[in-house]
Amino acid sequence: MVIGGDAAGMSAASQARRRRAELEIIAFERSGWASYSACGEPYYVAGYVDPLERLIARTPERFADMNIDLRVRHQVEEIDLANRAVEIRDLLGERTFKVGFDQLLIATGATAVRPDITGITLDGVHELRTLDDAAALRAIADRGSGSAVVVGGGYIGLEVAEAFAVQGWTVTVVTSGESVLERTLDADLGATVVAGMEDRNIRVITGERVRCINGADNVESVGCEGETIEADVVILGMGSRPEVELAEAAGIPLGQTGAIAVDDHQRTSIEGVWSAGDCAEAMHRVTGSPANFHLGTVANKTGRVAGINIGGGDVRFPGVLGTAITKVCEVEVAMTGLRESAAVGLVSGDAEGTTTAGYWPGAAPIRIRATAERGSGRLMGAQIVGGPGSAKRIDVFATALWSGMTASDLAWADLAYAPPFSGVWDLIHIAARRAADAAAR
Amino acid sequence: MVIGGDAAGMSAASQARRRRAELEIIAFERSGWASYSACGEPYYVAGYVDPLERLIARTPERFADMNIDLRVRHQVEEIDLANRAVEIRDLLGERTFKVGFDQLLIATGATAVRPDITGITLDGVHELRTLDDAAALRAIADRGSGSAVVVGGGYIGLEVAEAFAVQGWTVTVVTSGESVLERTLDADLGATVVAGMEDRNIRVITGERVRCINGADNVESVGCEGETIEADVVILGMGSRPEVELAEAAGIPLGQTGAIAVDDHQRTSIEGVWSAGDCAEAMHRVTGSPANFHLGTVANKTGRVAGINIGGGDVRFPGVLGTAITKVCEVEVAMTGLRESAAVGLVSGDAEGTTTAGYWPGAAPIRIRATAERGSGRLMGAQIVGGPGSAKRIDVFATALWSGMTASDLAWADLAYAPPFSGVWDLIHIAARRAADAAAR
Numbered sequence: 001m002v003i004g005g006d007a008a009g010m011s012a013a014s015q016a017r018r019r020r021a022e023l024e025i026i027a028f029e030r031s032g033w034a035s036y037s038a039c040g041e042p043y044y045v046a047g048y049v050d051p052l053e054r055l056i057a058r059t060p061e062r063f064a065d066m067n068i069d070l071r072v073r074h075q076v077e078e079i080d081l082a083n084r085a086v087e088i089r090d091l092l093g094e095r096t097f098k099v100g101f102d103q104l105l106i107a108t109g110a111t112a113v114r115p116d117i118t119g120i121t122l123d124g125v126h127e128l129r130t131l132d133d134a135a136a137l138r139a140i141a142d143r144g145s146g147s148a149v150v151v152g153g154g155y156i157g158l159e160v161a162e163a164f165a166v167q168g169w170t171v172t173v174v175t176s177g178e179s180v181l182e183r184t185l186d187a188d189l190g191a192t193v194v195a196g197m198e199d200r201n202i203r204v205i206t207g208e209r210v211r212c213i214n215g216a217d218n219v220e221s222v223g224c225e226g227e228t229i230e231a232d233v234v235i236l237g238m239g240s241r242p243e244v245e246l247a248e249a250a251g252i253p254l255g256q257t258g259a260i261a262v263d264d265h266q267r268t269s270i271e272g273v274w275s276a277g278d279c280a281e282a283m284h285r286v287t288g289s290p291a292n293f294h295l296g297t298v299a300n301k302t303g304r305v306a307g308i309n310i311g312g313g314d315v316r317f318p319g320v321l322g323t324a325i326t327k328v329c330e331v332e333v334a335m336t337g338l339r340e341s342a343a344v345g346l347v348s349g350d351a352e353g354t355t356t357a358g359y360w361p362g363a364a365p366i367r368i369r370a371t372a373e374r375g376s377g378r379l380m381g382a383q384i385v386g387g388p389g390s391a392k393r394i395d396v397f398a399t400a401l402w403s404g405m406t407a408s409d410l411a412w413a414d415l416a417y418a419p420p421f422s423g424v425w426d427l428i429h430i431a432a433r434r435a436a437d438a439a440a441r
Numbered sequence: 442m443v444i445g446g447d448a449a450g451m452s453a454a455s456q457a458r459r460r461r462a463e464l465e466i467i468a469f470e471r472s473g474w475a476s477y478s479a480c481g482e483p484y485y486v487a488g489y490v491d492p493l494e495r496l497i498a499r500t501p502e503r504f505a506d507m508n509i510d511l512r513v514r515h516q517v518e519e520i521d522l523a524n525r526a527v528e529i530r531d532l533l534g535e536r537t538f539k540v541g542f543d544q545l546l547i548a549t550g551a552t553a554v555r556p557d558i559t560g561i562t563l564d565g566v567h568e569l570r571t572l573d574d575a576a577a578l579r580a581i582a583d584r585g586s587g588s589a590v591v592v593g594g595g596y597i598g599l600e601v602a603e604a605f606a607v608q609g610w611t612v613t614v615v616t617s618g619e620s621v622l623e624r625t626l627d628a629d630l631g632a633t634v635v636a637g638m639e640d641r642n643i644r645v646i647t648g649e650r651v652r653c654i655n656g657a658d659n660v661e662s663v664g665c666e667g668e669t670i671e672a673d674v675v676i677l678g679m680g681s682r683p684e685v686e687l688a689e690a691a692g693i694p695l696g697q698t699g700a701i702a703v704d705d706h707q708r709t710s711i712e713g714v715w716s717a718g719d720c721a722e723a724m725h726r727v728t729g730s731p732a733n734f735h736l737g738t739v740a741n742k743t744g745r746v747a748g749i750n751i752g753g754g755d756v757r758f759p760g761v762l763g764t765a766i767t768k769v770c771e772v773e774v775a776m777t778g779l780r781e782s783a784a785v786g787l788v789s790g791d792a793e794g795t796t797t798a799g800y801w802p803g804a805a806p807i808r809i810r811a812t813a814e815r816g817s818g819r820l821m822g823a824q825i826v827g828g829p830g831s832a833k834r835i836d837v838f839a840t841a842l843w844s845g846m847t848a849s850d851l852a853w854a855d856l857a858y859a860p861p862f863s864g865v866w867d868l869i870h871i872a873a874r875r876a877a878d879a880a881a882r
């Protein structure tokens with residue numbers, strides 16, 4: 001039995017099916033959709049992608065063909081470990097029933113952080129997690145004008161800000177942070193993202209706290225400490241937290257991050273109960289400690305691991321680095337591993353230049369910051385901001401972190417060069433060399 | 442003393458100067474230019490880059506400011522090891538003189554392979570290595586029409602083919618190979634490059650040998666086995682060989698590749714004589730044997746190593762993978778390490794898809810082939826062909842090879858995902874996983 005029909009849950013179901021044809025597999029999903037690209041939703045709201053169904057990786061019919069019994073609009077209400085069963089509410093039929101399990105995978109994902117302020121339940125206050133959310137926001141955005149306020153400066157918030165701007169709206173982003181994406185990006189690099197948004201007439205207010213949302217039925221304005229901003233729609237972009245209520249209520253242990261504790265096979269400490277995706281912890285390969293990232297990559301990988309193991313295989317999830325990437329307006333941004341501020345004894349090296357040879361037409365600006373451990377010189381993380389062709393370079397750092405390379409190792413690596421792609425020394429080399437030098441001082 | 446004023450020689454001179462302010466540094470360069478981007482020349486011929494001087498990294502004046510005595514149009518005629526001196530011809534003054542040295546760096550580079558056929562010395566037969574070559578070819582290309590024949594299917598040949606096509610010429614590429622870039626790319630992947638060239642009306646004739654070049658003074662046609670092709674200009678694109686005549690005549694030992702043998706500090710076996718760049722061997726990190734690649738990256742790195750060591754430092758050149766990349770018309774192509782055909786016991790895994798999420802507007806096709814060692818699963822190499830955003834992904838493989846990762850390690854690496862940049866499983870993951878599976882069979 002799988003609770004949660006998105007990336008982790010359905011990856012697991014598919015892998016388990018592949019390995020054990022005789023297994024009875026049932027999956028319950030609260031929303032009306034399963035196996036979709038949540039990461040693609042802002043682009044649907046923007047109108048870059050159409051129709052909504054393009055974001056669906058596998059339809060319920062396709063799962064039926066695989067002999068996987070996927071039930072959408074079914075909400076699990078309780079996990080009853082003593083009786084090895086779950087209680088489910090059929091949201092359309094409005095009935096409740098119990099189904100037993102031998103093996104249970106909890107893939108309940110994450111849920112948007114909702115600030116405890118007045119007006120948060122007004123009509124017109126939205127989050128963007130499910131395809132239902134995306135459909136609702138697209139319908140609003142398609143009006144083609146109005147005032148949208150994004151509360152928070154996380155990935156999804158910024159992507160939705162762009163989406164509404166593209167659709168003709170007046171958009172304001174309000175964040176209490178020093179800059180946007182502050183949980184993963186240094187503020188001086190975040191400033192490049194802000195500048196890119198301002199170039200597209202998106203107003204970004206940093207260091208400002210939202211006090212209340214005002215309106216009669218529908219939202220009318222957002223009250224901040226410094227000012228009140230007109231709003232026809234409010235989008236929550238304050239990040240997400242693991243959805244662990246069901247697991248917690250059942251007594252399945254959580255870890256120090258607040259997500260469900262699992263071993264490297266995705267097993268919880270309860271026999272026959274597994275967890276994967278946003279709701280589960282994963283080992284951070286740089287810190288060696290449990291972490292909890294809400295990323296499609298991790299959900300797919302941990303779901304795959306859980307499914308293989310439930311299907312009788314034996315595969316270990318090798319951990320995460322928190323590698324993330326996005327594109328906000330014309331600015332690409334990516335990061336992996338740790339920042340200097342994450343721990344004592346870390347140092348950084350910066351490189352700034354162009355994505356191609358300087359003389360190549362269309363050379364775009366790029367900044368790379370590599371972070372290393374003082375003394376050992378071990379590479380610990382990296383951040384990149386820049387124009388087209390910048391951000392996917394983060395994968396080089398991710399690969400270097402994955403294998404435990406030092407900054408000095410990477411500074412000499414035989415990376416590819418031709419004028420349309422980089423300088424003869426890639427800026428990766430230069431940032432790595434400077435980080436190595438800083439680590440040696 | 443430095444012989445050869447391009448990437449390796451001038452990198453070395455600069456590094457040595459940084460470390461030892463009192464060092465007397467003199468560099469002799471045969472052409473009229475030093476420290477330029479040879480890799481950018483085809484783009485100058487195409488008119489993408491203008492003027493020619495944009496390809497110059499550092500001018501002779503800048504070197505003079507660094508107290509480096511750079512003499513262009515000076516050809517070294519002999520290295521006299523017994524007297525620790527070289528004999529130089531001043532090509533403008535037409536005088537010959539001798540200069541002594543304490544430390545000598547041979548950075549003579551490489552020279553175009555010239556087939557031994559009649560007509561090879563006719564006017565209108567060009568190679569593209571120096572800026573002088575680039576200036577000559579650009580002057581011809583600027584005529585805006587005519588027939589250009591490229592003999593050979595190497596990198597530079599294909600880039601020049603594109604340049605002449607862009608400039609309005611009728612272009613034919615003739616290669617005896619099964620496909621283009623055959624020394625580094627599998628023929629079925631080369632076919633994608635050929636298709637991209639044909640889309641731009643460049644004719645590519647494979648498996649055809651050039652017998653002769655015909656003409657009175659200027660070239661008029663190229664005689665192949667199967668046909669005769671009209672030609673107003675012929676460009677040699679058969680690759681290059683290390684320019685080692687001076688070293689060989691002086692008794693400086695060459696290695697098994699025919700290039701100058703050096704240790705990991707860029708020392709030849711003669712005390713106080715160093716070599717770097719295209720004319721020198723470099724250790725291949727995958728094979729563990731000496732190799733000889735003619736790449737700007739290797740020239741810059743080995744020049745840097747030589748210069749640091751000549752300047753009193755102690756740095757080891759960690760080797761090469763042969764990572765290379767280019768863009769031919771709209772097709773990006775890159776490779777690193779070994780191909781399956783390079784050794785026994787190698788297997789490959791292919792992945793084919795799009796550079797972004799499939800639903801992202803502008804998703805471009807991409808094919809990745811990862812090669813691993815049977816049994817151990819150690820990653821041995823990779824090749825990539827595809828549309829915009831494809832080829833720089835090779836750096837992930839290069840980094841993985843650099844640190845000795847297995848294909849299976851890479852198949853789980855925490856690479857970045859967002860819809861504008863890849864699928865949730867990057868095709869790198871899929872190719873690596875398939876190579877790992879093949880290696881385990």
